Amino acid sequence: MHSDRINNIGESQTAKIAAIAIQMKRDKVDVVDLTVGEPDFPTPLNIKKAAIEAINKDLTRYTLIPGTIELRQAIINKLKKDNDLEYDLDNIIVSSGAKQSIFNVVLTVVGKDDEVIIPAPYWVSYPEIVSIAEGKSVIISTEEKHGFKLTTRQLQDNITAKTRAIILCNPSNPTGAVYSKSELEALAEVLENENIIVISDEIYEKLIYDNTEFCSFASVSPIMKNKTVVINGLSKAYAMTGWRIGYAAGEKGIIKRASKLQGHCTTNAPSISQYASIEALEGPQDEIENMHQEFEKRRDFVYSKLWEMDGVSCTKPQGAFYVFPNISTYLNKSYNGSTIRNSYDLAHYLLEEARVILIPGAAFGSDNHIRISYTTSMERLGEGMNRIESALKKLNTTSK
Ligand SMILES: Cc1ncc(COP(=O)(O)O)c(C=O)c1O
Incomplete structure (x- = not known):
């Protein structure tokens, strides 16, 4: 009746907590939501105007499957300007x-039983997408002392004859880790002689702090450019999550096959969003910079608040809009007769006791952590952090 392919996909493990939070909000309980994976700012006006203009010009039909030539050209210009990467139209597919x-890309390069290396903590969808492709995820736990980054040793030790791809999230959701150029070069040295595709998810590229310089994996060397498919998009940087525009840039054979797949699936990305995206990429960037600065302020605030809390430690995130504090000292504490056994239990406790919703680290493959998203106002963040602090204090005093 139902296929194994779908039955094997994991249910969103965070859905239960989200459902409780939704019910609490319905019941008019004042919940502070720190789960949201999208900017809380509106899409900039110039981008919205470009979309309205596209509608008025009747640019509302199917486009070429990999995207309009104009948008692909704007993406090519962006990749040249920001990342010093040179591509042709046939290297780009908009989705x-x-x-x-x-x-x-995963369905294009990964076959049955092929192995895909995924450093943990990872973005929740990677292993599920690999499983849909009938591949096998090889999860490598990165260490906090290495800034949650994959080491060359770990990479070397996990490559087998079946390794087909590695998915690297840089900057990372959920840890905010950003790989430096030299760290990428060291990983590239391991990969250069291997028949392995790097899927480099760079969707948070524009959200990077402390004047850290971003380096795209594809720009590390000409050999790696050929082996890397860069994933990027407009959702996070331009506050355009609902417009649904992302893209892949890579070797022509891969892009051609990805287009074949997309041609039998969604055809093209929404035409109106494609026209708006040209304005996003080529129009004024000051609003993007304003959002970026606001995120940096919030990150600093949440990060310093966390360090003020007893028993909480936190690696400073350098990108994205998440912090990933270590809460392991609170595991095995008890409240109301029940024990907090894992990060799910702690998230439940914080929801019930503090009315704060956040995502347990186990959902990202790391049970010693929780993910806090700072895509909400300073005022709500302040409220949320105070609530977390008092709820954790309570655990300290009520537990042995
Ligand atoms: C790491 C990462 N990659 C990709 C995406 C997907 O972004 P999009 O909205 O463009 O599909 C997300 C969204 O949460 C993400 O966090």
Whole structure:
């Protein structure tokens, strides 16, 4: 009746907590939501105007499957300007969100039982997409002392004859880790002689702090450029999550096959969003910079608040809009007669006791952590952090 392919996909493990939070909000309980994976700012006006203009000009039909020539050219210009990468139109495919871009590329390069290396903590969808492709995820736990980054040793030790791809999230959701150029060069040295495709998810590229310099994996060397498919999109940087525009840039054979797949799936990304995206990429960037600065302020605030809390430690995230504190000292504490056994239990406790919703680290492959998203106002963040602090204090005093 139902296929194994779908039955084998994991249910969203966070859905239960989200359902409780939704019910609490319905019951008018004042919940602070720190789960949201999208900017809380509106899409900039110039981008919205470009979409309205596209509608008025009747640019509302199917486009070429990999995207309009104008948008692909704007993406080529962006990749040249920001990342010093040179591509042709045939190297680019635009999709309905970066999630579809990753889906297309994984299904294009990964066959049955092929292994895909995924450093943990990872973005929740990677292992599920690999499983849909009938591949095998090889999860490598990165260490906090290495800034949650994959080491060359770990990479070397996990490559086998079946390794087909590695999915690297840089900057990372959920840890905010950003790989430096030299760290990428060291990983590239391991990969250069291997028949392995790097799927480099760079969707948070524009959200990077402390004047850290971003380096795209594809720009590390000409050999790696040929082996890397860059994934990027408009959702996070331009506050355009609902517009559904992402793209992949890579070797022509891969892009051609990804287009074939997309042609039988969604055809093209929404035409109106494609026209708006040209304005996003080529129009004024000051609003993007304003959002970026606001995110950096929030990150600093949440990060310093966390360090003020007893028993909480935190690696400073350098990108994206998440912090990933270590809460392991609170595991095995008890409240109301029940024990907090894992990060799910702690998230439940914080929801019930503090009315704060956040995502347990186990959902990302790391049970000693929780993910806090700072895509909400300073005022709500302040409220949320105070609530977390008092709820954790309570655990300290009520537990042995
Ligand atoms: C790491 C990562 N990659 C890809 C995506 C997908 O983005 P899009 O909205 O463009 O599909 C997300 C969204 O949460 C993400 O966090």
